[in-house]
Amino acid sequence: MTVVHEEIAARPGSRAARFAMPRAVDALRQLAQDYGVCIRPVLLRRTDLGTGQTEVIDLPCGATREDKCPPCAKRARRLRQQQCREGWHRPDEPLPEPDEPTDEQRALIVLRAHFVFERGRAEAAAEWDQVAELEAAIVELDQAITESGMRGRLTPVGKSPDGEPKPERRVRSTKRRQDAPDLPRLKVLPKTVGRTFEGRDGQVFQPSTFLTLTLDSYGRVREDGTPVNPSTYDYRRAAWDAVHFPALLDRFWQNARRAAGWSVQYFGAVEPQRRLAPHAHFAMRGTMPRELLRRIAAATYHQVWWPPVDVVRYDEHDAPIWDPDGGGYVDPDTRAPLPTWNEALDQVDADPDAEPVHVARFGPQVHAEGVLGGTPKADKLIGYLTKYLTKSVDACHQAETDRQRAHLERFWHELRYTPCSERCANWLRYGVQPKKARPGQHPGKCKAKVHQRATLGMGGRRVLVSRQWSGKTLADHKHDTRAWVRALLGISDAHDQVPTVDGEPGKPAPVAWEMARQDDPDVPPLQHRLLRAISARIQQRAELRAAIEAARHGPPVVSATSHSEEPTHKEAP
Numbered sequence: 001m002t003v004v005h006e007e008i009a010a011r012p013g014s015r016a017a018r019f020a021m022p023r024a025v026d027a028l029r030q031l032a033q034d035y036g037v038c039i040r041p042v043l044l045r046r047t048d049l050g051t052g053q054t055e056v057i058d059l060p061c062g063a064t065r066e067d068k069c070p071p072c073a074k075r076a077r078r079l080r081q082q083q084c085r086e087g088w089h090r091p092d093e094p095l096p097e098p099d100e101p102t103d104e105q106r107a108l109i110v111l112r113a114h115f116v117f118e119r120g121r122a123e124a125a126a127e128w129d130q131v132a133e134l135e136a137a138i139v140e141l142d143q144a145i146t147e148s149g150m151r152g153r154l155t156p157v158g159k160s161p162d163g164e165p166k167p168e169r170r171v172r173s174t175k176r177r178q179d180a181p182d183l184p185r186l187k188v189l190p191k192t193v194g195r196t197f198e199g200r201d202g203q204v205f206q207p208s209t210f211l212t213l214t215l216d217s218y219g220r221v222r223e224d225g226t227p228v229n230p231s232t233y234d235y236r237r238a239a240w241d242a243v244h245f246p247a248l249l250d251r252f253w254q255n256a257r258r259a260a261g262w263s264v265q266y267f268g269a270v271e272p273q274r275r276l277a278p279h280a281h282f283a284m285r286g287t288m289p290r291e292l293l294r295r296i297a298a299a300t301y302h303q304v305w306w307p308p309v310d311v312v313r314y315d316e317h318d319a320p321i322w323d324p325d326g327g328g329y330v331d332p333d334t335r336a337p338l339p340t341w342n343e344a345l346d347q348v349d350a351d352p353d354a355e356p357v358h359v360a361r362f363g364p365q366v367h368a369e370g371v372l373g374g375t376p377k378a379d380k381l382i383g384y385l386t387k388y389l390t391k392s393v394d395a396c397h398q399a400e401t402d403r404q405r406a407h408l409e410r411f412w413h414e415l416r417y418t419p420c421s422e423r424c425a426n427w428l429r430y431g432v433q434p435k436k437a438r439p440g441q442h443p444g445k446c447k448a449k450v451h452q453r454a455t456l457g458m459g460g461r462r463v464l465v466s467r468q469w470s471g472k473t474l475a476d477h478k479h480d481t482r483a484w485v486r487a488l489l490g491i492s493d494a495h496d497q498v499p500t501v502d503g504e505p506g507k508p509a510p511v512a513w514e515m516a517r518q519d520d521p522d523v524p525p526l527q528h529r530l531l532r533a534i535s536a537r538i539q540q541r542a543e544l545r546a547a548i549e550a551a552r553h554g555p556p557v558v559s560a561t562s563h564s565e566e567p568t569h570k571e572a573p
Helices: 015-020 024-034 070-088 103-124 128-147 235-243 245-260 290-299 341-350 376-385 402-416 425-430 474-489 526-553
Strands: 042-048 054-059 208-215 266-272 278-284 301-304 321-323 328-330 358-371 463-465 511-515
Touching (some): 245 301, 245 358, 266 376, 278 376, 290 358, 358 376, 474 526
Antiparallel strands (some): 042 054, 208 278, 321 328
16 A cells, blocks of 8 residues: 655645745855856955045956856857857958058167177177177167067077077987878968858858867777776777877867868867867868768877886885975985986987877877858757866866766876876876976876866866967957947947046046955945846846837837846847
């Protein structure tokens, strides 16, 4: 016999009834997120030095992750989507040709030539006082050249401003590996726009490419991303590949430009797969044959020429210790100094049979599809490309089962002890002093982001954008959005609203900026500031929607205090 328990409503006024009521603080926080108001603003105090009047201003925190500030992260994601959209199917070159130098700029270059000539003559004559004076004059002249509106510098790359060469860095041969297929090597033309195709009806198409690159397999995995056989799963290679994945991507685009013969531009995002290995999605401007893309991926590799790490010489409980007298790390038992970084590399260079400590490669699966601009498919792929940008790496795929948690722990444990750079403390584990060693370093406790559990080896940038993608920086795109809103609402630019001294144009009033504290007497409580910001945002959205409707169909009737408005595709600043 089944006993049915009826749910009894809590008595009004009881503890259970009070706890079931919604909290006002939670409702305020949710309302702020709905209207795009930063929930942890940065406090700045602006003081007019002429009148002494102060004003506390809330600035958005600018977080890019939802776990810190969802409104700011959502705004950052929309900005990235706009950046991707503007550069993907661009029909013209994003950067203009440089202007011709003015007569004044040419005169500065001529004067710079005379200074260099006189410096060489004085140096040959051992007139060192005059050499010092000319070097100081050259520095001042270089600053004047920059201030005149010229970019770049006249000092050769690889030398200091006084002409002395910088220390040489250690390089390896660029000869291709014998196990890597060859690629065509064409002259890279200075063009970024992709090819156009003409249909039978005379219509011209300019498609672009959506590309996905993944790493190789480390063992069979289940649908939940966990290995079928954890004992044979290659966690070591997975960790090394994750650390050097950014360098492998750089190699891919270098090879793509050389094989295609034009300056390929891209916008990409790096995210983890369910198996926790990183992979990358790219919006690539233009198209090239899929077979060529597969050949480029197969021929791309990144060699890591570091000291060998096949033998663990010291564990974390018996790590080398710092010798303050010798200025380096020594063996804890014999007190013998460990080889320095340069000495360890010298041993690698002296060995004719030396092999790279690791070679990173892509997997055989390369997904590429053509996309036309302005189509629903392009918008869908842009959303897919930026899907995980507001999440931390470990939050992209939650570990929900014991098997997934065990896989995460083993992968993170391998990442903890994988050297991430020349200065990584994990080199002490293999009997080598890190480059520029310092006291306090310990194996397994390197502070680099790649070793953190929240990054899973992806400690670098999550968004990868080529230099000529849209011809704008992220700050330029943000400024364009603000300018669009201001122009629609008829608001002048910010620099037109700067207070001036006695109303005289061109002389802004002197002001001082400083950080404010939450407990300062002139700072209202956060709840009051959020309420005020929500009200201002509601009115801004109402005005913006009214301006949009007026531009389309004429001025509508709107209420600035209505709470039933939906967010628009662009927000007021």
